[in-house]
Amino acid sequence: MIFKNNKPLIRKYMLLQSIFLIATGYVNAQSAGKASKKATYVNFNSLGKQVTRYDQLGDAIDAHDGEIALFNGVYYLYGTSYDCGFEWGNKIAPFCGFKAYSSTDLVNWTDRGFLFDAKTELWQTRCDGKTYGCFRPHVIYNSKTQLYVLWINVYDNRVGYRVFTSKTPRGPFTEVAEPKLAINSDMPVAGLNNGDHDTFVDDDGTAYLAYTDWRAKGAIAIEKLTDDYLTGTGEVVKSVTQANTEAPCLFKRNGIYYVIFSDPNCGYCSGTGASYCTAKSPLGAWSAPIKISDNSCGGQPSFVSAIKVSGEMVYIFGSDLWNNAAKNEALANYYWAPLTFAADGAINPMKCEKTVTLTHSAKALSRSKQVKNKLDNTSGSSGFTTHCDIGNSLWRMQAFTAKRTGELTSLKFITSKSGYPDAGLSFELYKTGANGQISGKPISVNTIDAATIGWSPKVITVKMSGIVKAGVKYGIVVHSASTKGCYSFQYNDLAPYPGGGAAISNDSGKTFTVETNRTLRFETYVE
Known part of the structure; x- marks a missing residue:
């Protein structure tokens, strides 16, 4: 069985398990015999977009x-x-x-x-x-x-x-x-x-x-x-x-x-x-x-x-x-995909496979370990791709519904920089209204210095400090005052996150437009 947008499994295996098993379309299923299992990696999603x-x-x-x-x-x-x-x-x-x-x-x-x-x-x-x-x-x-x-x-x-x-x-x-x-x-x-x-x-x-x-x-x-x-x-x-x-x-x-x-x-x-x-x-x-x-x-x-x-x-x-x-x-x-050959040894024309499944010995497959953490929400990590446009007046937001009451101590976001941004990347936590707009003053704010963000997308842990209540919807707002370059985000348009969605603002957060079916990759941690 391919683990794809399976929310119960995501909740069960927590963050590290998600990264190990879901990020690249991992398959952990018995094949015909007990001595082998299958692993699948993904080149392109069903829309033909590259997958990170x-x-x-x-x-x-x-x-x-x-x-x-x-x-x-x-x-x-x-x-x-x-x-x-x-x-x-x-x-x-x-x-x-x-x-x-x-x-x-x-x-x-x-x-x-x-x-x-x-x-x-x-x-x-x-x-x-x-x-x-x-x-x-x-x-x-x-x-x-x-x-x-x-x-x-x-x-x-x-x-x-x-x-x-x-x-x-x-x-x-x-x-x-x-x-x-x-x-x-x-x-x-x-x-x-x-x-x-x-x-x-x-x-x-x-x-x-x-x-x-x-x-x-x-x-x-x-x-x-x-x-x-x-x-x-x-x-x-x-x-x-x-x-x-x-x-x-x-x-x-x-x-x-x-x-x-x-x-x-x-x-x-x-x-x-x-x-x-x-x-x-x-x-x-x-x-x-x-x-x-x-x-x-x-x-x-x-x-x-x-x-x-x-x-x-x-x-x-x-x-x-x-x-x-x-x-x-x-x-x-x-x-990455295996070449195929004709009977005379000629290489067959390439077909550009979206996914590739290989059968390994069960012994060879990588193993992950469950870890206990304070993960409250996760978008999962399967099928995401990269886009870079955060900066100046363009802001992005991901809404989520808190699953427990307590202090949101940190969130995780995957980002990178391009074109030498001249300001850091800011994260703000707000309550959101039914219309998808942010409400009131930010509950917590933190800015990550541009020098600490690389050019290849990486997980950054953003320290936050704000009380959230179970069942209430919040929004993670990401923006930068940079006048050049941009910061990237990871998104998936094929697996909507049920607790909230993505939105974009072109007027520095005054108004947000919901992006249908889009999910930004994120994780929140609540004590």
């Missing part, structure tokens, strides 16, 4: 243009963080670093922190907005050295990459010597030489790097790596694609090698095509490209992860939903 994926703390997952890898029965999501406000092309934007998340079911993800400390002057110099940035963390395991090897794309050196090792897949990773590659080894330092890449380990332990040759106008090259996976060997095949491509994803299935890529290349674009080539060897010869999607399901190809799910190989295609090059790419979501 949360980690187990309820924060939006912030790991982009990376990959999913499987090590020792645990799935790891690696990606570039944007929470600190990195903007491509903005010279004052900081570099945020690379993050890892772990999961045993591809649905419930735990934030494992950063792969290395990116706040240092060295890494800010290499990767901040004054440069082209640093992207695409890919991790492979070397069974000979027993080290995990991380390759990232940089633009501060000649080769275009830097390499790290760690004893664990979570890091911390330590940088090793700068790698050497056959392509563009004589080009200027810090130029547009080599770009988006992928790492791949073959069945015999040989590793390869597939990478974008910018000097060849976006042709894909594949080079064999040394036995320690730390640098190239010079054995390379050039021009797997002719030009105008990027973001290669190299994998193997039934003796056939595949490379899927963005076709055409387009930085931070939504809806670029995806094509693939095949070969009998990583070093070719490679076939002519075949297109499998015109829009990569609204995103740009990021990875293909060949991973086992309940003993069966699944080839998960991932694309970054870049929001049409919006400046705050921390708000970008993800499309």
Whole structure:
């Protein structure tokens, strides 16, 4: 049974259970045998809107243009963080670093922190907005050295990459010597030489790097790596694609090698095509490209992860939903779905699945623990998406009906910022009338400083202090005096909250207009 807008279960499992099981459409149902269970993740809701994926703390997952890898029965999501406000092309934007998340079911993800400390002057110099940035963390395991090897794309050196090792897949990773590659080894330092890449380990332990040759106008090259996976060997095949491509994803299935890529290349674009080539060897010869999607399901190809799910190989295609090059790419979501293949090994055209269900062993599924808390009301967390417009005279409100009498000590709200707001985010608690308008003076007020709010949606706990009475309707009003930028909120138009609804004001809270069927994501706590 899919737990979807099930109010009794939400009340029963409380906040943490809601986050663990509902946030991404988790399924905990017996399949035909007792040894397996199913887990479902959601790409788009029934209206076709992107759905935010949360980690187990309820924060939006912030790991982009990376990959999913499987090590020792645990799935790891690696990606570039944007929470600190990195903007491509903005010279004052900081570099945020690379993050890892772990999961045993591809649905419930735990934030494992950063792969290395990116706040240092060295890494800010290499990767901040004054440069082209640093992207695409890919991790492979070397069974000979027993080290995990991380390759990232940089633009501060000649080769275009830097390499790290760690004893664990979570890091911390330590940088090793700068790698050497056959392509563009004589080009200027810090130029547009080599770009988006992928790492791949073959069945015999040989590793390869597939990478974008910018000097060849976006042709894909594949080079064999040394036995320690730390640098190239010079054995390379050039021009797997002719030009105008990027973001290669190299994998193997039934003796056939595949490379899927963005076709055409387009930085931070939504809806670029995806094509693939095949070969009998990583070093070719490679076939002519075949297109499998015109829009990569609204995103740009990021990875293909060949991973086992309940003993069966699944080839998960991932694309970054870049929001049409919006400046705050921390708000970008993800499309993940298994590829399907014809009998001859051809990749079938992509269908852009709204939801994907995978069968795992019951042993592998993530477990949550019930926690006792003072949760009084919750909107739930399934099927929410992000919008950013709170600021200046635009206010938003979520009404709720108190379930118990006592002091409302805090509320939780998921938000982020875009465009450098110049004022904090204020929360006010009011009684609301039958007409949906706020009534009287605020019962409690608190303002969160802009500097404490990140660019990726996160749960913030707002301390409040006001008495509420069971059965009485109240409104949480959220606004900001900022004259630039905006603050975001999470909303769902498919699961109306029965105790109240959302409303919007364009005149600084003087009048509110009820938004039919809309629910803002919130939680209230009453002692």
